[in-house]
Amino acid sequence: xxxxxxxxxFFKTDPGLTHLNNAGxxxxxxxAEAVVHYWVERYRREGMFCDAAYLEGVxxxxxxxxxxxxxxxxxxxxxxxxxxxxxxxxxxxNLKAGEEVIMWDQEYxxxxxxxxxxxxxxxxxxxxxxxxxxMATPITKLxxxxxxxxxxxxxxxxxxxxxxxSDLKALxxxxxxxxxxxxxxxxQGMGVLPFNFQDLDIDAVVGGSHKWMTSPVGVGxxxxxxxRARQLIPHNVGAYTFGTCEDPTDLACxxxxxxxxxxxxxxxxxxxIALGASAELIQRCKVESIQKTALGLAQELADxxxxxxxxxxxxxxxxxxxxxxxxxxxxxxSIKTAEEIVEALVRNKISYARRGPGIRLAPHAxxxxxxxxxxxxxxxx
Numbered sequence: 001x002x003x004x005x006x007x008x009x010f011f012k013t014d015p016g017l018t019h020l021n022n023a024g025x026x027x028x029x030x031x032a033e034a035v036v037h038y039w040v041e042r043y044r045r046e047g048m049f050c051d052a053a054y055l056e057g058v059x060x061x062x063x064x065x066x067x068x069x070x071x072x073x074x075x076x077x078x079x080x081x082x083x084x085x086x087x088x089x090x091x092x093x094n095l096k097a098g099e100e101v102i103m104w105d106q107e108y109x110x111x112x113x114x115x116x117x118x119x120x121x122x123x124x125x126x127x128x129x130x131x132x133x134x135m136a137t138p139i140t141k142l143x144x145x146x147x148x149x150x151x152x153x154x155x156x157x158x159x160x161x162x163x164x165x166s167d168l169k170a171l172x173x174x175x176x177x178x179x180x181x182x183x184x185x186x187x188q189g190m191g192v193l194p195f196n197f198q199d200l201d202i203d204a205v206v207g208g209s210h211k212w213m214t215s216p217v218g219v220g221x222x223x224x225x226x227x228r229a230r231q232l233i234p235h236n237v238g239a240y241t242f243g244t245c246e247d248p249t250d251l252a253c254x255x256x257x258x259x260x261x262x263x264x265x266x267x268x269x270x271x272x273i274a275l276g277a278s279a280e281l282i283q284r285c286k287v288e289s290i291q292k293t294a295l296g297l298a299q300e301l302a303d304x305x306x307x308x309x310x311x312x313x314x315x316x317x318x319x320x321x322x323x324x325x326x327x328x329x330x331x332x333x334s335i336k337t338a339e340e341i342v343e344a345l346v347r348n349k350i351s352y353a354r355r356g357p358g359i360r361l362a363p364h365a366x367x368x369x370x371x372x373x374x375x376x377x378x379x380x381x
Contacts, residue, residue, distance in 0.1 A: 007285040007293070011214075011366040018371050021351035023160065023188055023324050023362035026214045031281050032274040036216065039270055054269050061276025068279035069205075070196035071223050074258035078272050082187055082220040083110035084235075085206040086154075088262050089183055089222070090118040092232040097123030099151040104137055105130050106356070108160045111185040111206075115154055124151070135159070135356065136315045139167040143174050152181040157195075157205075158188035161356030163324030164315035165189075172201045181228075187211055191278075192294050192323055192364060194287050203228045209271060212364060215278035218271035222259060229259045238264030290365040294323040297363035297372055301325050304376040309333035313357045328358030334381055341379065348378045 010029040013019060019027055039057065042050045059073070066073045079085045091114070095101070101115050105128040119126040129142045137159060146153070153175055155166050168184060175182045184205045186195065191212030197205060204224040209215040234241050234255060240263050241255050255261040282290060298320040302312050305325070309332030316322060329336050335344065341359050345352045353360045363371065 007282075007290055007365045008368070010281060010285075016349055018348070018350040018374055019367065020361040020363055020371065020375060021353050022192075022214075022364040022367075023163075023211055023360060024351070024353050025210055025217070026212065026364060027366065028210075028216055028274070029214045029278055029281055029366075031277045032215045035277045036270050036274050039273060054273075057273045058267060058269060061273045061279075064276035064280045064283075065221065066223075068283045069190075069223050070198045072226070074260065075197070075223050075226055075229070077222045077224070077229075077259040077262040078267055079220040079222065079262075080218070080268065081110070082185065082206050082208045083114060085220045085222040086111055086183070086185070087114040088235045089181075089204055089224075089232065090114040090154075091121075092235055093118075093152065093181065095119065095122040095124040095151060098149060099124045100127055100147060100149040101125070101152045101154060102127045102129060102142065102145055102150055103154050104128065104142065104156070104159070104166070106135060106137075106159055106161060106164070107154075107156055108185065108187075111154065111156060115152075125149070131164070134313055134315050135162045135164050137164040137166045139170045142166070143171070146174075146178070146180070150178075150180055152183060154183040154185075156185040156188060157190075158186075158193070158322050158324070159315070160188050160324075161360065162313045162315040162326040163188070163320075163322030163362075165321055168200050168202060175203075176201060188324070189322070191282055191287070191290075193291050197223055209275045209278070213275060213278050213282070214364070214366070215275045216271050218268050219275050221275075222262065224259050226258050229261065230257055232262075234262050234264065236262070236264035240265050285365075293365035294363055294367075295320050297365075297367055297369065298323040298325050300369065300372045301361060301363060301375070302327075304372065305379070308376065308380050310379070311358070323364065324360060324362045326356060326358050326360050333379075335379060344378050344381070345375070348374070350375055350378065 013027045062073045182203045186205045186207045190207045208220045210217040305327045310327045311330045313326040
């Protein structure tokens with residue numbers, strides 16, 4: 001298999017640890033680490049004298065992320081988390097009683113709960129479409145549930161439990177012709193699968209820093225069409241909604257017209273600048289190359305687990321289209337319970353997550369074939 005050695009060279013993790021829960025929390029790359037250290041040092045040495053510089057750093061990060069996403073800087077808003085970004089849309093679409101929000105029945109809580117609460121508050125209906133066998137998410141099945149009442153389709157691009165993928169191009173074309181909002185949680189695909197906001201023509205996407213983007217925990221983002229941004233009032237309001245902290249107070253001021261209107265005040269500068277550096281690194285290393293390596297490792301893992309008698313919940317078919325592999329014991333595997341699998345992984349310092357039908361492992365392009373061989377050896381007893 002092809003190995004992305006260039007990307008892997010930007011990771012320096014402790015020996016003895018096997019990082020296979022990149023769909024949960026990835027090690028951060030050394031460029032993100034370096035930029036955090038740089039700004040911590042500047043804050044320590046310069047204090048207020050680096051005020052203008054760090055704001056320029058945030059603007060640079062916004063541009064780096066926009067370039068990576070295939071968007072414009074004005075379409076990017078930073079938040080404390082992905083859930084905050086979802087909430088900005090869900091609570092300010094002005095949903096009405098009788099309107100409908102459609103989602104898959106396996107959405108992650110940080111995407112699902114804001115929509116659930118928004119529907120409760122407004123009297124709108126939340127329709128959860130049942131996934132296919134193997135937790136597959138064929139977009140045609142979801143679109144068949146659309147009615148004249150449908151206001152929003154909100155789905156994950158890649159589902160968090162088994163890596164089930166939704167066809168965003170088909171979703172966008174269908175929804176746009178009917179004036180339906182499309183909101184996509186991209187957290188489980190961004191950084192490891194190719195994506196272009198402008199080409200897909202989605203209304204809004206949300207994501208975060210600490211999974212496949214290999215950046216520190218602590219920042220989410222919204223990427224939204226600027227004409228859609230102007231249709232939403234800000235969920236949080238502060239000086240930056242209207243201008244900067246240096247502007248005089250003016251009760252007649254109006255919010256910014258682009259996505260920056262959703263950033264109310266001071267930002268988590270270190271996390272944002274690190275995310276910008278990570279986006280630039282992934283773009284430089286070519287996400288297509290990263291994808292090829294990650295999927296190759298995931299395929300080795302899935303095939304090896306099948307050979308050991310484990311059951312794979314292959315939402316996208318036996319050929320890996322996402323790096324997420326979800327497996328469970330069977331009568332043919334030497335390990336008979338999920339608890340025994342977990343015990344073996346923990347004992348051997350292999351990161352994992354219990355999700356949905358089984359155990360989730362998720363290799364990234366910074367992993368090596370030796371990591372896959374190690375987990376297969378541990379589970380072959």
